[in-house]
Amino acid sequence: MIIPDFKTAVTWAAEQDSQFGELSRTDCLAVAKAYLDEQRAEIMTRHREGASGANVVDLLSSLADELVNGVFLFALRQVPKPKSILKRVAICAHGGYGRRQLNPHSDLDIGLVYEGRIDKNLKSLNDYMVPFLWDLGYEISFVAHSIKEAKELARIDTKVFTSYLSCRYLAGREEVYGKLRLALDGLKPREISHRYAELRLRERGDSLAEEHRDLYAPEPNIKDGAGGLRDYQTGLWLMAVSHGAGTLDEIASHGFITKEERLAIAEALDFIWRIRNELHYLCAKAEDTLTFALEQDVAIALGYTDKTKRDTSRFMQDYYTAARVLQHFLRVAAHSCDDDIAESIVKPEAPENTEFSVENGELNAGLHDVQWYTENPARLMSVFWECARRDVPIGLDSERRITENLHLIGDDFRSSDLVRRFFLALCSRPLQAGRALRQAAQSGVLERYLPEFGDVRDIIRYEDFHHYPVDEHTLRAVEALALIPELEGSVGNFLKDTLEHLMDPHILVLALLFHDLGKVSGEDHSDEGMRLAKTIGARIGLPHEDTERIAFLVQHHLLMTHIALYRDTDDADVIESFAKTMKSEHRLRALFLLSYADMSAVAPNVWNDWKGTLLLKLYLKTEKVLLGYSEDTDEEFWKQPKAIAVQAFLDDELKGQLDTHLKAFGGQYLSAFPAEQIAFHIQCLNQADEHGFAALCVPNEDQETSEMIVCTPDHPGLFEEITGCFASQLVDVERADLYTRPDGMALDSFTVVNPSRRTPLSDAQVKVVESALKDVLTGVRQVDELLEQSQRRIFTGRFS
Known part of the structure; x- marks a missing residue:
């Protein structure tokens, strides 16, 4: 048939x-x-x-x-x-x-x-x-x-x-x-209250797998990640269970979202569906992770036509915008459930006729009067000052009321003395400013007041190796100030003391808020950022002196980090030049705090004790120059028990070098290292004296790190060359101790780890790192050549 x-x-x-x-x-x-x-x-x-x-x-x-x-x-x-x-x-x-x-x-x-x-x-x-x-x-x-x-x-x-x-x-x-x-119908399972708690946690990200918690993950999972399809589905589930509204139209008709929000959610959902459809077609399987290797192909398929990193960046910018909308929808749904649960326990009272109140740990503002903001638009800024002053987040209903009144923010608002006073008062509370400014950004007020901030929203610049879009990085940098009281160790204590004694903290907060605004125009963002800072200062009515102080920090926001990490801070000329740029201890303090905050907001785990130690070392040396102090001389120390203990780890032929070695490097050096490590240093220096260069790697299994000892004649740029070699081989440096003998032989000790596993270097890694160090420090190759090769490998993986 x-x-x-x-x-x-x-x-x-x-x-x-x-x-x-x-x-x-x-x-x-x-x-x-x-x-x-x-x-x-x-x-x-x-x-x-x-x-x-x-x-x-x-x-x-x-x-x-x-x-x-x-x-x-x-x-x-x-x-x-x-x-x-x-x-x-x-x-x-x-x-x-x-x-x-x-x-x-x-x-x-x-x-x-x-x-x-x-x-x-x-x-x-x-x-x-x-x-x-x-x-x-x-x-x-x-x-x-x-x-x-x-x-x-x-x-x-x-x-x-x-x-x-x-x-x-x-x-x-x-x-x-x-x-x-x-x-x-009408059935609710016994576990429903536990499920509400779980979903409320999910809204904050606490219950998500580690790799899915970050809305701005560089390789987002568009189904299970924060802001992904699972957030949308969870929001629908909450609304259906709590209010019998299982579709966006039903949710809007019940008044939980506005018509504008309903449209924004539908558009965001459609965009993420298009991405997921393309991922599935492209990979011929159920693939939900937008990896670096797939980003450009998906972007081109969806109409981002130029085969460039900038178009891929534009595509990812649109993705993060859509993901943020879906995450906000889940927040709205979770908030509605909280209200529903509260009302089932306690009969709600009529709202008091007060401007501000705190309920359930959230600030309510102006809910008693729909004309409250119209009568005085400056209240749109005063709300966030209240958030900072009371150290509480703004409630969802109040945030929505603010969003409905954004049309009141125009040129008169931006130049208002009253608005400026509220804004500066907010920024003068560095421990609370981060959350308040994030909520101002979330509601739309910040980008209306500072249009330049809106210009960098969701912008991705792959060449910066930043984990977050520019606006998110900026907000996290301000929020990093609130983490300073929790920091430990000598660097943490110094940061606390510096922040406590900082004059005019609003200068620091505004410098952080403005420091990357120049990235919208291209590569040289520091100078462009300085120009924008001056423009904003004039527009909102900042005193000229404040504007100049902010512009200085913006222009030089990378300088301290660059010198601390890549220049030889034992070189007096380097310190003298940096001190001439700073001119005052007040500037130095502010830039020290800004450098910490900026580095902390680049990506998870970028800030560490080693980098903090290098920044602190630069700070202290520069402070002495600015204040006119001289270096203290070392006291006699080479007959201490610890010095004698070093001999147990040395061959007989090297024992005679111990006193000379310790006298050359000083008492601080003896205090800094265990006896066995000092013995390794002497061995490495002995090889360098014979061959002109030596490198020795010693594993520290207890700390899950390796110590890489480098001995070579000191010269300008040595530290930059060594750390460049580490960077070219993707080795993380957690600490650096740098010393130079009177005869000019450098002894540099680095605590390093395998970045992917946070373990000591493998034998294979030690080989390639030692080879790179030898090639660069003996003049066979340039460190820039190694770094360019490394960068090409990374970007080939992302965009080929």
Whole structure:
């Protein structure tokens, strides 16, 4: 016989046409597979031609519906009593499939619901359908429950409850599906309160896996990460359970989101669906992580046409914007649940006729009067001063009221003396300014007041190797000031003391807020940032002296870090030059704090004790020059017990060098190292005296680090060359101790680790690092050449 197409075969099965009986399972599978492949190809073409994400997921869901319905009818023809089965079963779609949100390689979550007991006929139906759908190429999750079982499981198991909450009818007897819905109506499982707590934690990111917590992860998981599809689905779930509003339209009609927010959520969701569709098509599998290697290909496929890092950056900027919208939706949903729970326990009182109040740890502002902001627009800034003063976040309802009044912020607002006073008062509280400014940014006030801040929103610059977009990095830098009281150790204590004695802290906060604004224009962002700082200062009415102090810090915001990490701070000329630039101890203090905050906000774990030690060393040396102090002389020390203990680790031929070695480096050196390490230093110096260069790596298993000792004649730029060699081989430096003998031989000791595992260097790593050091320090190669090779390797991995 002639094999029909899929739709004809389905019609024969539905009408119990005798011709269907002549078709084998292989025939049915072949026509179904041909139809599936043909339709999938057409949908992929529509996607490539620019179809919306919502359109594509709907088409894929409809296609799956056709296949599942057809396979169900095929299966009915294989069981002995199809009419009996048909009377008591229904097929349901669950999860993303139930919401009609299938991506190209999404799983099919299918449930079989039945009345009565399971029997051989039902088992035969199941045994036909599931393997058939697997053979078509679908990933299947299949469950079978009686209505009674479904109700009981949903009552005690939140996951089952959630699954049935969003399920929809596919095939079988619709009355059976109706009985299921009736049985589940009004049911809330025992674990529901625990689930609310879990979701509230998720809103803050605490319950997410470490790699998924950061909205601005450089390689975001667009399904499970913060701001991903899971946040949207969780928000819908919360709204459906708490308020019976399971769609965006229903949520908007209940007043939980505005029409504008509903549109923004739909647009963000559509964009992320488009990204996920492209990822699935590009990888030919269910891939949800937007890796560096995939970013450019996805960007080009979605219409970011130039094959450049800047266009990839623009694409990622749009992604982070969309992710932030979905994350905010989850926040709104979680907040509505908190209100619902509170109202069920305590009857809410009418709002007091007060301007400000704190409830449940959040600031309410102006909720008593819809005209409150219109009467005095300066209140749009005073709210954030209150947040800083009271050290509490602003409530969601108050934030929404502020957003509704952003149109009041214009030129008059920006030049208002009253607004400026509130803004400077906020910035004068460095421990609270970070959170208040973040909320001002979140509500839209900050970029309306400072349009230059809006210009850097979500901008990614790959050449900076920053983990975060410019605006997020900036806010985290201000927030880093609030972490200073928690820091430990000598560097932490010094930062605390410096912040406590800082004059005019608003200068520091504003310098942090402005320091990267110049990145919107191109490479030389420090000078451009200085220009913008002066422009902003004049516009908002800052005193000229304050504007100049802020502009100085912005222009030189990279200087202290560069000198501390890449220049030889034992070189008196380096210190003298830096001191001439600083001119005053007040500037030095502010730049020290700014350098800490800026470095802390680059990426997780970029700030460490080693870098802090280098900054502190530069600070103290520069401070002495600025204050006119001289270096203290070392006291006699070389006959101390510790000095004598070094001999136990030395060969006889080297013991005679101990006194000379210790006298050359001083008492501070003796205090800084254990006896065994000093012995290694002497061994390394002995080799350098003989060969002109030596490097020795000693593992420290207790600390899970390695000590890399480098001995070579001192010269300008030596520290920069050594650290450049480490950077070129992707080795992290946690600490550096730098010494030079009177004869000019340098002894530099570095605590280093394998960055990926935070462990001592492997033998292979030691070899390549020692080779790089030897090549650079003996003049065979330039360190810039090694760094360029390393950078090419990194960017090849990202963009090739």
